[in-house]
Structures are given as structure tokens and as C-alpha cells.
Amino acid sequence: MENLDKYFDLFDQSRTSEKAFEELNALFSDDMVFVLNGDKKSGIENWKLFIKMVFTENSDIKHMYEGWKKSEGADHYETQWAVCGKHSSGRVFTQTGKDIAKLNEHGKIVYLENVPDSKEMFKSYTTL
Amino acid sequence: MENLDKYFDLFDQSRTSEKAFEELNALFSDDMVFVLNGDKKSGIENWKLFIKMVFTENSDIKHMYEGWKKSEGADHYETQWAVCGKHSSGRVFTQTGKDIAKLNEHGKIVYLENVPDSKEMFKSYTTL
Numbered sequence: 001m002e003n004l005d006k007y008f009d010l011f012d013q014s015r016t017s018e019k020a021f022e023e024l025n026a027l028f029s030d031d032m033v034f035v036l037n038g039d040k041k042s043g044i045e046n047w048k049l050f051i052k053m054v055f056t057e058n059s060d061i062k063h064m065y066e067g068w069k070k071s072e073g074a075d076h077y078e079t080q081w082a083v084c085g086k087h088s089s090g091r092v093f094t095q096t097g098k099d100i101a102k103l104n105e106h107g108k109i110v111y112l113e114n115v116p117d118s119k120e121m122f123k124s125y126t127t128l
Numbered sequence: 129m130e131n132l133d134k135y136f137d138l139f140d141q142s143r144t145s146e147k148a149f150e151e152l153n154a155l156f157s158d159d160m161v162f163v164l165n166g167d168k169k170s171g172i173e174n175w176k177l178f179i180k181m182v183f184t185e186n187s188d189i190k191h192m193y194e195g196w197k198k199s200e201g202a203d204h205y206e207t208q209w210a211v212c213g214k215h216s217s218g219r220v221f222t223q224t225g226k227d228i229a230k231l232n233e234h235g236k237i238v239y240l241e242n243v244p245d246s247k248e249m250f251k252s253y254t255t256l
Contacts, residue, residue, distance in 0.1 A: 083212055092224070
């Protein structure tokens with residue numbers, strides 16, 4: 001679960017740190033799958049594009065999370081999260097939701113699903 | 129407006145930095161007034177107690193703000209803000225709202241009013 005515990009901090013640090021961005025991407029397998037608000041995408045290159053788009057559209061973003069827990073009888077982990085951010089337009093926003101993740105035998109993240117409480121988030125990313 | 133521009137960052141840094149806490153308090157006049165969700169309190173000592181309570185009740189908190197603007201024809205400044213945080217219980221949360229501030233002739237903050245969009249925030253502080 002070590003990689004999951006690094007995820008949110010590395011995400012936020014990737015805004016200003018190329019090193020953090022590389023460390024973030026190294027948490028995932030190359031054939032990882034990520035799901036944003038129900039829309040599925042595959043591959044680490046698409047993931048990198050997504051992150052770059054997040055930081056093009058937002059001048060700042062901060063995640064907090066409750067802690068990853070293995071769902072009973074399931075093969076995935078879940079955590080609640082809360083975000084505040086500032087759009088490039090200057091507008092500030094918040095969002096809450098949960099993430100669902102699966103790891104492979106090497107501890108790499110192979111699946112990451114973002115389930116926002118509001119369906120408005122990532123609207124612009126799902127047309128990627 | 130220099131003191132207002134330092135306010136949110138120093139607030140967040142005060143969680144872990146005594147120096148930031150002192151710098152935060154120095155932004156205000158000693159007889160400052162602050163209003164939390166409609167409840168008025170006076171004096172820098174009560175302000176310090178409020179901040180200490182925030183960081184007792186929350187293990188982390190992050191503010192983002194749109195930028196202070198002088199209200200036309202008025203003597204105060206306003207900005208929208210967004211917050212994400214983590215309660216000591218481990219629960220994460222968000223909040224949005226606006227702050228209203230007045231400065232004295234030395235640029236010190238003499239009045240700070242927090243107007244959350246949801247009336248739930250600071251419920252526990254207004255019984256201080």
C-alpha cells in the first residue's frame with residue numbers, strides 16, 4: 001500500500017516539481033487504467049497527459065485523504081478525499097469524493113478510479 | 129493590502145510554525161474584531177485562542193483565495209476562498225465562502241468577517 005500512501009502528495013507536488021511528477025508516474029504500471037467520473041482511459045502516457053492538463057487548468061490544487069482501506073472481501077482499496085483548488089481563471093473551488101485503487105503483485109497501481117461526489121468535476125477531462 | 133495578501137498562507141503555516149503564527153497575529157491590531165458565521169469576538173488574544181482551537185480540531189487545513197478586492201464605495205475588502213481540511217478524527221472536509229476585512233491607517237487588519245457558504249462551519253468555535 002506504500003505507493004497509494006504516496007499518491008496524493010506526489011500529485012500535488014507534481015505541479016511544481018518534475019521530480020515529483022516522475023515519482024508519481026512510477027507508482028503506476030505502464031498499462032494502468034484510470035477512470036474519471038465513469039470515463040475509462042488506459043496507459044501511463046494518457047495518465048501523464050491528464051496530469052499535465054490538470055495543472056494547465058489549475059494554478060494550484062491540494063488533496064487531503066482519510067486513508068486507504070482494503071474493502072472487505074474485495075481486491076481493491078478505497079479512500080475518501082477532499083480537494084481545494086484554484087482555476088487558471090482565478091476562481092477557487094472544492095470537491096469531495098472517493099478513489100478506488102487496485103495494486104499488482106509488485107505494489108504498482110494498475111487501476112485508479114475517481115468517484116467525485118459531484119459529477120461536475122473532470123467534465124473537461126473526460127473528452128481527452 | 130499587503131497584510132491581507134499574507135493572511136491565508138500564514139494561517140495555514142501557523143499549524144506547524146510558531147514563527148508563522150507570530151507573523152499571522154502581527155497582521156492584526158490588538159483591538160481587532162473577528163466575526164465567525166455571524167458571531168462577533170474582540171481582541172487579538174481571542175483570535176489566538178481561535179487559531180489554536182482550529183489546529184487542535186484539525187490535523188491539516190489549506191486555504192485558497194481568489195484575491196482581495198476593495199468593494200466599490202465601501203471601506204472594506206472582500207475575497208472568495210475555498211478550504212480543504214482534515215479533522216483530528218481523520219474525516220476530510222471542504223468549505224467555501226468569503227471573507228470581509230477592514231484595515232486601519234497602518235495597514236493592520238482591524239476587522240475580519242468569515243462568511244461561509246454553509247452555516248455548519250465554525251459551529252463549534254462560536255461557543256468559544
